[in-house]
Amino acid sequence: MPECGRLRRWVDPRSLGRRLVGTTLLTPLVAAPAAAQALRFSADGAMEFDSIQVAWLSALVGAVCFAVVSAAALIRARGRAEDDRAKLMAEAADLKLAADRAEAVLNGDDQRVVIWSSAPGDGPVVMGSLPNGTGVPRSKTAFLAFGQWLDPTSSALLEDRIRGLRERGDVFSDILHTTAGTYVEASGRVAGSRSFVRFRNLTRERLQYVELVDRNDRQRREVETLHALLEALPMPAWVRDRDGRLAWANRAYARAVEATDGNQSVQLGLELLDGAGRDAVAACRNEGRPVFEKRLAVTVAGARRIFDVVDAATIDGSAGIATDASELEKVQAELRRTQESHARTLDQLATAVAIFGADRRLKFYNAAYRALFGLDTAFLESGPEDGAVLDHLRTQRKLPEQADYRSWKRDLLASYQAMEARESWWHLPGGQTLRVIANPHPTGGVTYVYENVTERLDLESRYNALIRVQGETLDHLSEGVAVFGSDGRLRLWNPAYAALWSLPPETLASRPHVNEIVQLSGGVADDHAAWDRVRTSVTGLAETRTRVSGRLERRDGTVVDYVTVPLPDGATLITFVNVTDSVNVERALVEKNEALEAADQLKNTFIQHVSYELRSPLTNIIGFAQLIADQNAGPLNEKQREYTGYIVNSSAALLAIINDILDLATVDAGIMELDLSEVDIVATVEAATVGVRDRLAEARIDLVLDVPADVGTFQADEKRVRQVLYNLISNAVAFSHDGGRIEVTCRREPREVVFTVRDHGRGIPESYIDAVFQRFESRNAGARRRGPGLGLSIVKSFVELHGGSVEILSREGEGTTVSCRFPVATGIAAAAE
Numbered sequence: 158m159p160e161c162g163r164l165r166r167w168v169d170p171r172s173l174g175r176r177l178v179g180t181t182l183l184t185p186l187v188a189a190p191a192a193a194q195a196l197r198f199s200a201d202g203a204m205e206f207d208s209i210q211v212a213w214l215s216a217l218v219g220a221v222c223f224a225v226v227s228a229a230a231l232i233r234a235r236g237r238a239e240d241d242r243a244k245l246m247a248e249a250a251d252l253k254l255a256a257d258r259a260e261a262v263l264n265g266d267d268q269r270v271v272i273w274s275s276a277p278g279d280g281p282v283v284m285g286s287l288p289n290g291t292g293v294p295r296s297k298t299a300f301l302a303f304g305q306w307l308d309p310t311s312s313a314l315l316e317d318r319i320r321g322l323r324e325r326g327d328v329f330s331d332i333l334h335t336t337a338g339t340y341v342e343a344s345g346r347v348a349g350s351r352s353f354v355r356f357r358n359l360t361r362e363r364l365q366y367v368e369l370v371d372r373n374d375r376q377r378r379e380v381e382t383l384h385a386l387l388e389a390l391p392m393p394a395w396v397r398d399r400d401g402r403l404a405w406a407n408r409a410y411a412r413a414v415e416a417t418d419g420n421q422s423v424q425l426g427l428e429l430l431d432g433a434g435r436d437a438v439a440a441c442r443n444e445g446r447p448v449f450e451k452r453l454a455v456t457v458a459g460a461r462r463i464f465d466v467v468d469a470a471t472i473d474g475s476a477g478i479a480t481d482a483s484e485l486e487k488v489q490a491e492l493r494r495t496q497e498s499h500a501r502t503l504d505q506l507a508t509a510v511a512i513f514g515a516d517r518r519l520k521f522y523n524a525a526y527r528a529l530f531g532l533d534t535a536f537l538e539s540g541p542e543d544g545a546v547l548d549h550l551r552t553q554r555k556l557p558e559q560a561d562y563r564s565w566k567r568d569l570l571a572s573y574q575a576m577e578a579r580e581s582w583w584h585l586p587g588g589q590t591l592r593v594i595a596n597p598h599p600t601g602g603v604t605y606v607y608e609n610v611t612e613r614l615d616l617e618s619r620y621n622a623l624i625r626v627q628g629e630t631l632d633h634l635s636e637g638v639a640v641f642g643s644d645g646r647l648r649l650w651n652p653a654y655a656a657l658w659s660l661p662p663e664t665l666a667s668r669p670h671v672n673e674i675v676q677l678s679g680g681v682a683d684d685h686a687a688w689d690r691v692r693t694s695v696t697g698l699a700e701t702r703t704r705v706s707g708r709l710e711r712r713d714g715t716v717v718d719y720v721t722v723p724l725p726d727g728a729t730l731i732t733f734v735n736v737t738d739s740v741n742v743e744r745a746l747v748e749k750n751e752a753l754e755a756a757d758q759l760k761n762t763f764i765q766h767v768s769y770e771l772r773s774p775l776t777n778i779i780g781f782a783q784l785i786a787d788q789n790a791g792p793l794n795e796k797q798r799e800y801t802g803y804i805v806n807s808s809a810a811l812l813a814i815i816n817d818i819l820d821l822a823t824v825d826a827g828i829m830e831l832d833l834s835e836v837d838i839v840a841t842v843e844a845a846t847v848g849v850r851d852r853l854a855e856a857r858i859d860l861v862l863d864v865p866a867d868v869g870t871f872q873a874d875e876k877r878v879r880q881v882l883y884n885l886i887s888n889a890v891a892f893s894h895d896g897g898r899i900e901v902t903c904r905r906e907p908r909e910v911v912f913t914v915r916d917h918g919r920g921i922p923e924s925y926i927d928a929v930f931q932r933f934e935s936r937n938a939g940a941r942r943r944g945p946g947l948g949l950s951i952v953k954s955f956v957e958l959h960g961g962s963v964e965i966l967s968r969e970g971e972g973t974t975v976s977c978r979f980p981v982a983t984g985i986a987a988a989a990e
Contacts, residue, residue, distance in 0.1 A: 292337025488790035515601025643727030694721035831874040845882035863902040889916035921967040
């Protein structure tokens with residue numbers, strides 16, 4: 158057919174016909190003379206024929222006939238060809254029109270068609286487009302990347318459908334969800350050797366139908382989830398129809414009415430509420446209130462309990478739930494008794510306490526506050542403002558004299574915006590000295606604690622004077638006094654001791670061991686048994702340490718009585734008395750020994766009270782306060798949450814101080830045992846920083862952790878290591894400036910693990926560095942609360958208990974760096990023992 162077309166273009170049938178006819182007709186004319194020549198006439202007029210000429214004549218006649226027939230056939234064939242050509246041109250025009258119509262339909266704006274051919278190597282053909290609002294990309298390449306504009310579920314479904322269509326001819330029609338939140342309908346079919354997938358934007362009705370189906374599925378899942386939740390709840394729940402009959406109940410309801418399951422409860426119509434309760438619900442409905450809420454008494458499994466019942470009316474009936482509030486009733490009663498007890502306790506305290514709310518008005522005061530300033534009860538009961546109270550006290554000259562009273566008052570009232578407790582000292586005109594602590598509430602308001610320290614300051618002054626007198630007395634005693642530490646080394650001695658045993662001062666200054674002292678003193682007195690008793694008394698590991706006394710006979714004839722006194726901190730005091738001295742010196746030594754015994758008994762009594770008389774009830778207070786604060790026992794009003802927060806915070810702080818004191822006492826007593834295990838360094842550092850996140854956020858301090866992920870583990874007591882890091886970071890936060898930076902690093906060395914905490918705060922004066930590890934040594938941390946001074950002491954004790962060491966470097970105004978070195982493994986077991 159293509160060749161025919163080319164021939165038709167190059168050769169015109171009409172000209173071809175003319176050429177054939179002309180050739181046929183001209184042939185006889187050319188041959189005519191020869192034929193004429195073949196005809197000859199005889200003399201007599203008769204026609205004579207030559208045989209060759211006759212043959213030419215016959216051939217001419219045949220050719221003429223053939224030409225005529227061929228021309229007729231050609232003319233007829235040409236007519237048929239013209240008819241076929243006209244038909245083909247008409248069919249081609251119709252086909253082109255149909256193709257244009259099909260392409261126009263496929264290229265519409267409301268659908269997009271993708272066509273795959275079965276021929277290998279042919280790519281897909283994309284035709285048409287979808288509106289922009291559908292979220293479908295207009296680019297053909299982006300459109301074929303279905304995973305980019307369909308959600309994962311729809312994309313996977315479409316890929317699977319197309320694979321089945323092309324491989325097996327599976328017809329499909331699905332609703333796809335785009336990443337833009339719209340819906341697209343995809344239909345696949347096979348036509349001939351090609352696979353078609355049509356993507357259409359849903360019509361309004363179809364889209365509404367799909368959205369309704371999707372919403373119905375979501376609501377069905379939500380209802381099933383709620384039913385599963387209600388079934389799992391330990392609280393009875395139920396649903397009633399319009400007639401008030403029980404329509405559904407959960408397992409807790411069935412257990413409450415002693416049924417096997419909720420269906421049996423519905424079938425038998427078992428009611429949880431008694432008649433009075435149901436009447437109360439019906440009365441609530443009659444009053445037009447859709448929700449019934451009331452605490453009712455309900456009989457459950459033969460026991461009378463209190464439930465908070467909530468029953469809500471709906472269009473098709475009602476639904477209810479009952480929460481067991483029996484324990485809440487008990488806790489609320491206990492809370493009321495506790496609050497009354499706290500109020501009575503505060504009234505019995507000798508320390509004045511006044512609590513001002515967020516509006517700066519007086520909310521609570523105790524009898525000591527009223528008596529301290531001599532305030533009128535009617536004035537206090539009126540709830541005056543904090544500033545008005547200060548003005549009233551100033552007019553009565555019961556405040557410290559101030560040159561700029563307004564600035565002093567403004568600074569004092571700034572405690573309402575402070576984040577930490579603030580402490581100040583008031584020296585009243587009457588000679589009294591008050592230690593005033595302003596503790597801001599987390600929800601607003603301030604609690605003022607006025608501690609009259611006049612007598613305490615006087616006692617401290619007397620005590621300091623007594624210490625100085627005792628020091629001078631000790632130095633001037635004629636009896637020899639020596640104190641050996643728990644390590645058996647000499648800590649304290651007086652000149653009489655050095656002179657009595659002829660010991661050089663430089664030798665004593667080097668803190669020699671008791672064995673060395675015995676060797677040096679044995680040359681003066683040869684009583685080896687007595688010296689063995691002294692050595693055993695100092696270095697003995699017996700659980701019960703007792704006083705040892707005896708007498709030594711010196712070579713020069715002097716008789717010396719000695720007494721070893723175990724001290725509470727593990728040290729041993731040894732006194733050497735020359736019995737030939739005067740009775741007055743002996744009496745002074747006896748009084749000194751009695752004072753030491755009293756101090757020992759005082760410390761033992763203190764630790765016992767802290768451990769048993771204070772720690773146990775404090776733990777109960779914290780537990781119940783936290784239970785109330787979490788509102789597990791029921792909702793609290795604002796004032797109750799405020800008071801509960803104060804109880805939790807103050808109790809936790811007090812418990813931490815008590816635990817620190819007990820830890821130090823345990824270490825000093827030598828009974829602290831380490832729970833050794835493999836410590837994950839990264840996890841331990843992270844755990845230590847959790848407790849200070851809030852303080853870091855409040856002070857806007859940036860905490861930088863430089864702990865390599867591959868630092869590994871080491872053998873130690875994880876709890877104590879975490880406590881060491883927490884105390885170091887807390888100390889750094891306390892002495893850092895707001896908006897500062899704290900760096901915590903950890904490095905593993907061949908035999909040690911080194912933790913370093915560095916801050917860029919105020920630093921420590923050089924004169925104070927030697928005292929930072931002493932107990933109850935604390936410096937003012939500026940606006941932050943001053944601690945009891947136990948943090949670094951605990952750090953040093955726990956690190957040394959592991960067999961490690963602590964180093965501190967600080968420059969005033971530049972910051973402080975504390976490094977703790979823990980052994981990896983060597984020496985830990987010995988240190989623990």
